[in-house]
């Protein structure tokens with residue numbers, strides 16, 4: 487018999503599932519992490535096995551709102567279809583543990599910093615969140631005593647209390663205004679709604695739960711003026727009463743040499759660039775807004791960070807270069823206020839002068855929107871409170887050169903695994919392909935394998951003789967390039983699966 491049901495074995499925790507869970511779930515699902523329960527042992531995972539199956543099959547977990555089929559981004563927090571299938575087969579098979587001796591050791595999270603030896607590290611004073619039923623946005627000034635003009639090339643936020651630190655924006659302020667505001671307030675920091683109340687402060691980074699440290703692309707850095715203060719705005723949600731936080735920030739600075747200034751700016755925003763404003767969403771309406779901005783000079787963009795609040799339901803941005811080439815940038819089809827970030831591109835994107843940037847966002851201010859803070863719905867307008875709305879697209883950008891697109895930020899087909907562990911269960915290997923018209927070349931292949939595909943968004947996987955995945959990437963219609971430079975010589979099976987996990991193509995590939 488052929489088909490998925492002929493898989494005789496069930497994957498085990500120790501050999502197959504632990505690696506996936508320790509790599510992709512434990513960073514949030516651990517003691518003190520953002521996820522509300524731990525997934526750091528067999529017992530934990532066994533307890534939640536069915537929820538894990540459902541949340542991963544629906545692609546709700548790990549949380550990764552951008553649509554990969556619109557554009558793949560750097561450091562995507564996603565599971566491959568194989569990994570999803572292994573969790574499901576394990577849960578459906580009763581969640582066997584297998585031989586505990588074969589499981590990778592659980593990851594340890596002793597507050598390790600990724601930037602192990604930061605050039606600047608600073609921590610805010612301990613702040614006890616006062617009782618309140620409202621969200622609390624507070625800015626803290628970190629005097630960092632940086633004596634010379636420098637460039638930030640790496641940025642890491644280490645939340646003091648992961649249960650209450652919901653997001654952090656970090657600004658550089660060379661005007662002293664933030665320090666004056668802080669001095670005027672006897673408690674640590676000062677109240678700040680939306681911005682930090684300082685004109686001229688520059689955004690240098692932002693952090694949300696689950697976000698990894700951000701490193702700027704090679705030869706680019708965010709300027710940090712001599713003597714500037716770092717100002718950290720922290721959002722504590724309502725109900726954080728009497729809890730204590732002391733969040734830290736670690737910066738890596740450029741050691742010198744040639745470095746280009748880059749900036750993080752909301753280039754598409756809800757006021758000057760809004761073409762169908764003002765941003766007013768009457769009660770019981772669903773409205774879509776657009777913003778648009780034409781670049782005056784060649785620019786290279788390295789990252790994009792869409793931002794809106796609660797009643798937003800989708801956000802999308804793209805660019806149209808002179809000559810009408812459309813460049814997809816990001817599509818978040820199901821906007822979720824809880825998961826926002828500054829998403830880096832896998833390689834910087836070059837935009838010639840007179841490229842038009844377009845943003846689009848839809849807001850559902852009806853009672854059907856579960857995230858609507860008002861019951862019954864009330865008119866929502868542009869504003870700083872979480873219950874107001876916004877429409878921003880932050881861009882990491884610099885003056886552009888066409889060659890910038892050769893800078894590699896991330897070309898790994900799949901995020902690195904905990905201790906480089908591997909899953910070995912040969913799932914799906916017996917599936918049949920009904921009709922296969924994908925074309926592959928050259929045969930044999932060397933560093934690059936090309937293949938032409940016409941069946942819509944899909945996942946490409948290269949397997950070795952044991953069925954183990956050695957390379958996986960998302961593909962779209964057209965000629966796709968698979969980087970085989972890191973793949974050893976030998977015979978492999980190339981497989982393509984559609985969004986539903988159905989096998990659509992299988993071919994032998996000989997890597998020279």
Ligand code: HEC
Pocket residue numbers: 506507510511512513514515520521522534537538541542546547548549563565695696697824
């Ligand atoms: C970036 C942090 C993060 C990662 C990574 C992550 N989770 Fe979660 N998870 C959360 C948070 C936070 C919640 C709480 C519910 C919420 O706010 O949506 C949650 C909730 C859940 C739930 C409860 C049901 C649900 O859908 O809300 C399950 C099950 C779950 N996660 C499984 C997983 C599995 C399995 C993985 C790895 C494959 C994973 N999570 C990876 C943060 C994360």
